[in-house]
Amino acid sequence: MRIGIYFICMMVVLAGSRARAGEGLLLGDGKASSQPQVGYIWSCMQQKGGGGAFRDGPWIQGKYWYPDQKINVQGDVDWESSLSITVENGLRVIRSNDLPKHGTGIFPVQRNDPAYNYDRNPNSIRTQQVQFFLPANPQEAQYPSCTGGAVGFSLSGAWIFDGMDAEGRDAPAHEVQDKCNGHPQEQGQYHYHGPSPCMKDASGDVGRHSDLVAYAFDGFGIYGEHGENGKELRSADLDACHGHKHMVMWDGKMQEIYHYHMTPDFPYSVGCFKGSYVNRQAERGQTDEQGRQLAQQLQWQAQQQQWQQWQQQQQNPQQGQWNGQQQGNGQQNWQQQGGGQQMQQNASGWSGYSGAAGQGQQQQGYGQQQRNPLAILQGAAQRLGVDAQTLRNAIGGPPPDFNRASQALGIPADQIHQAFINAGAPN
Numbered sequence: 418m419r420i421g422i423y424f425i426c427m428m429v430v431l432a433g434s435r436a437r438a439g440e441g442l443l444l445g446d447g448k449a450s451s452q453p454q455v456g457y458i459w460s461c462m463q464q465k466g467g468g469g470a471f472r473d474g475p476w477i478q479g480k481y482w483y484p485d486q487k488i489n490v491q492g493d494v495d496w497e498s499s500l501s502i503t504v505e506n507g508l509r510v511i512r513s514n515d516l517p518k519h520g521t522g523i524f525p526v527q528r529n530d531p532a533y534n535y536d537r538n539p540n541s542i543r544t545q546q547v548q549f550f551l552p553a554n555p556q557e558a559q560y561p562s563c564t565g566g567a568v569g570f571s572l573s574g575a576w577i578f579d580g581m582d583a584e585g586r587d588a589p590a591h592e593v594q595d596k597c598n599g600h601p602q603e604q605g606q607y608h609y610h611g612p613s614p615c616m617k618d619a620s621g622d623v624g625r626h627s628d629l630v631a632y633a634f635d636g637f638g639i640y641g642e643h644g645e646n647g648k649e650l651r652s653a654d655l656d657a658c659h660g661h662k663h664m665v666m667w668d669g670k671m672q673e674i675y676h677y678h679m680t681p682d683f684p685y686s687v688g689c690f691k692g693s694y695v696n697r698q699a700e701r702g703q704t705d706e707q708g709r710q711l712a713q714q715l716q717w718q719a720q721q722q723q724w725q726q727w728q729q730q731q732q733n734p735q736q737g738q739w740n741g742q743q744q745g746n747g748q749q750n751w752q753q754q755g756g757g758q759q760m761q762q763n764a765s766g767w768s769g770y771s772g773a774a775g776q777g778q779q780q781q782g783y784g785q786q787q788r789n790p791l792a793i794l795q796g797a798a799q800r801l802g803v804d805a806q807t808l809r810n811a812i813g814g815p816p817p818d819f820n821r822a823s824q825a826l827g828i829p830a831d832q833i834h835q836a837f838i839n840a841g842a843p844n
């Protein structure tokens with residue numbers, strides 16, 4: 418009986434402390450994982466260091482932080498922003514002068530700014546031409562991939578970085594940002610680490626599913642903080658990459674597509690990338706030539722998928738598994754071969770990040786290459802002395818047409834067919 422009363426008292430105390438903490442958000446410090454995990458960031462970054470706040474503000478208490486109590490970097494500086502987003506050759510092309518469409522605080526943080534007591538961000542907001550290319554019709558990968566600092570670009574003209582500062586701490590909690598929750602990194606890129614009141618979300622504001630507020634670097638959309646029926650989302654409502662799939666407004670029409678959401682709680686935005694192609698060159702901007710190459714890659718990748726689907730339909734159960742299991746890997750091999758630069762990752766902290774993006778992906782995809790359709794195509798091309806894309810175009814399809822290829826290449830159809838078989842294709 419006494420134990421019972423004691424227990425009840427304890428519950429009351431716990432409930433009390435919880436209620437006070439209800440205004441607060443759990444800190445995401447150290448919540449980096451080496452695999453997709455709800456509430457965590459699957460970070461490609463292996464070395465951390467430099468930048469960020471040097472002292473915790475009073476809005477951080479124990480394991481919680483209190484957004485309402487947090488101060489902002491002062492000032493209201495206007496910028497001449499330019500941002501265009503177009504679709505060209507299956508790519509979404511974003512071009513910007515890298516300045517936000519809204520006012521910002523004064524950076525570097527001034528000595529007389531109260532924020533200076535916690536975070537002396539020494540960087541200035543600087544204009545630079547950025548141009549990058551994303552799949553206009555992103556596909557979900559079989560395996561997600563890690564994030565490496567910048568995760569997307571906002572319709573407000575600011576970058577979206579993941580929720581961690583350069584030391585692996587909860588960035589929105591520790592760093593002092595301006596009233597739009599943004600600040601510049603060392604190259605002058607103005608960015609948010611979480612939701613910003615300056616990203617326009619008219620639908621979310623009136624209790625509907627949020628509007629698109631940004632594009633993630635795998636091409637999928639990032640929407641505001643409100644999910645279906647206007648529900649304010651938390652990380653627990655979303656998958657490990659911080660997204661979900663349902664009917665949503667995308668490219669001007671309602672469609673069922675995967676998308677990310679911003680949330681008020683850690684990790685705030687993308688936790689890992691769901692898409693089959695991740696633009697890891699985005700941080701420095703890209704050249705037109707890179708855009709052309711990517712358009713070709715994506716086109717060929719789409720053809721590959723069609724071809725794989727065709728094969729899957731054709732093969733008996735004995736072969737059924739190699740299509741099913743290797744499909745995603747084939748794409749990753751292709752990405753590695755065709756877009757080697759994707760494996761590079763640029764710095765995004767204030768100093769000293771050395772990126773190791775894509776290492777998680779690299780482990781996948783090797784091992785059974787002779788059984789994946791792309792490897793078969795390449796093997797057959799090698800045997801026939803033509804390049805793989807020429808062969809791919811020549812056989813057409815799906816289904817592949819060996820007679821057509823024979824005419825296009827001037828090689829007997831039997832010989833082409835045999836080359837495929839020798840390369841590991843089922844006969």
Ligand SMILES: [Zn+2]
Binds near residue numbers: 600602608
């Ligand atoms: Zn930052």
Ligand SMILES: [Zn+2]
Binds near residue numbers: 644645661663676678
């Ligand atoms: Zn949604």
